[in-house]
Amino acid sequence: MTRTLSRSLFAISLLAGSIQMAQAQSAADVQACEALAYTPNLTILSADLRPASGSTPAYCYVRGLIGPATQYHVQLPLPSQWNGRFLKWGDGGKDGDLDFADHRVAEGYAVANSNMGHDSGVEPGSQFGYNNRQAEIDFGYRSVHLTVMAGKELVERYYRKAPDYSYFEGCSTGGRQGLMEAQRFPEDFDGIVAGAPVNYYQAMNAAGVWWLQRLFKDNFAGNLAVDTDGDGSFDSTKLLETLNDRVLAKCDANDGVRDGVLGNPLSCQFNPRTELSDMMCAAGKSGDSCFTPAQVQVIEDFYSGPYDSRGTVLYPGKALGSEREWINLYIPNARNRNAPTMLVGPAGDHVNYLFYEEDPGVVIPDMTRPTYVPGRHAALPEFSWLEFDINDLSAGKAALMSSIMDATDPDLTRFLKEHDGKLLIYHGWSDSLSSAKATVGYFNEMVNTTFGGVEAAMDSTRFFLAPGMGHCSGGPGPNTWDKLAPLVEWVEKGVAPDRIVATHSSNGQVDNERPLCPSPQEAVYTGPAGGADDPANWKAANFSCRVP
DSSP, rough: OOOHHHHHHHHHHHHHHHHHHHHHHHHHHHHHHHHGGGOOOOOEEEEEEEEOOOBBOOOEEEEEETTTTTEEEEEEGGGGGGEEEEEEEEETTTTSEEEEHHHHHHTTTTEEEEOSSOOTTTTTTTTTGGGGGGHHIIIIIIHHHHHHHHHHHHHHHHHHOOOOOOEEETHHHHHHHHHHHHHOOOOOOOOOEEEOOOOSSSHHHHHHHHHHHHHHHHHTTTOOSSSSSSSSSBBBBBBHHHHHHHHHHHHHHGGGGGOOEEEEEGGGGOHHHHTTGBBOOOTTOTTTBBOOOOHHHHHHHHHHHBBBBTTOOOOOOOTTTTTGGHHHHHHOOGTTTTHHHHTTTTTTTTTTSSSSSOOOBBOOOEEETOOOOOOOOOSSOOOOOOGOOTHHHHTTHHHHHHHHHHOOOOIIIIIHHHHHHEEEEETTTSSSOOHHHHEEEEEEHHHOOOOOOSSHHHHHHHEETTTTSSSSSOSOOOOBBBSSHHHHHHHHHHOSSSSSEEEETTTTTTEEEEEBBBBBBEEOOOOTOOOTOOOOGGGGEEEEOOOO
8 A cells, every 4th residue: 555545544534533523523512402402490492403604603592481471592602612601682672572692602602582571473562561461570670580590591501500701781672671680680690781771661652652742743733854745745854954954063063073973962052943043934834944833843842852731851852963863763754654663663552551550542553643533432442642641651650660661770789889790881872762861860870879979880880972873873973883892891801991992884984983981071082183073083093081
């Protein structure tokens, strides 16, 4: 036998051995995963090994049930790829489905998520709450906590050890979940990322209905979208763009950089009646090049926030600079067929099912028709969002639902001090669904209650405001960064995030980069003299975090 042939046979033998080892390993992985279906202390619906797909490696996928109706799933990286961490992935909207976090699985996290106690396929929106207190409690806080407990049990059974660290990451409803966990279940996590938290849940949704009512009132008299050709369709949203342009012209430079973004909207003084006085329509006229008195009143109401019959503001208004974000969320127009996202999404049916202790009636069949008369004597009596009275909020008629769903307890002593947890909160200033001003208020109250002030709190919690960022993402300002990585560095290495670099991209190219600074600090331009307005200088290195 020649030496070359001998080497070839040896190589073939090694290859065959490697294939056999890989097959044996694969069979062992399948067996270990499928064995989780027989976990004796959990109700497991299925357990199977998912093959690698794209950038997502193979992982063990488990689905389970927590009575009466919480379905959950856990994505478990193979033991050789697990980073030792457990992650509860947060939810959005009214949830009702199972969300995947493949990108975190690819990083080695064992990830759990649930449907929050209901299925949106049969009970979309808020319908799951109709005369169903248990479903409301599950949505409020129970499903998240029990999913954490089930997920950790599966982690320990699969890897034969408890996770080294446990984290939560979520935005919007997920942000509310994160704060709720810190308040009610302080032992669940070592670190929590809570983005754009809708923690004033009842007030926020009531406010959403109130703003929509302003736009639909008197047959859309104050609508900020305009019918320019008389065909009955609100085809132009130019007035919102004009309003935003006026705000930016007045205040864009307040932060030292003209980039179409307000660094801190609270520094802007903008009175709509004064600033738009040169653009008022002639009596009896309207159009997309002038404002009517009814439209100016709506603008003032958006900035002020909803107020009751005594004039008491019940939830913060929209931030200056966020005007273009109102279009899809609130404004009835031709593109959304008079059904803006807030109407058909979070708020439109909230007052039917999740606001009152006793539900007033089912949602009307067409929420976009202001003239629709609800059927009071139907087998299932109807209630229209247009009938909602904001005074019911100030009168305490949402008290029970607030006790279930609001996450506004400012005392986080158990999580931040006794458990030594870390809490990272972020919010976009141009968020028009949940108010960044509400989160500012909560953060300040929380650090004062728990620590006596923000300086004493900096070792445990930090709050980052993102100028120009919309709800969880989007908007004209820098809005993209890894939300979890800074928290992991903080928890595991003690490196607190003094700044977080965020980017904004257009057509796939980064065109603005800034540091987000822990409140009360703000990003201040310190780059080349005279170059603040040059996009070439919008790099994180050219900005410093300072208290204004």
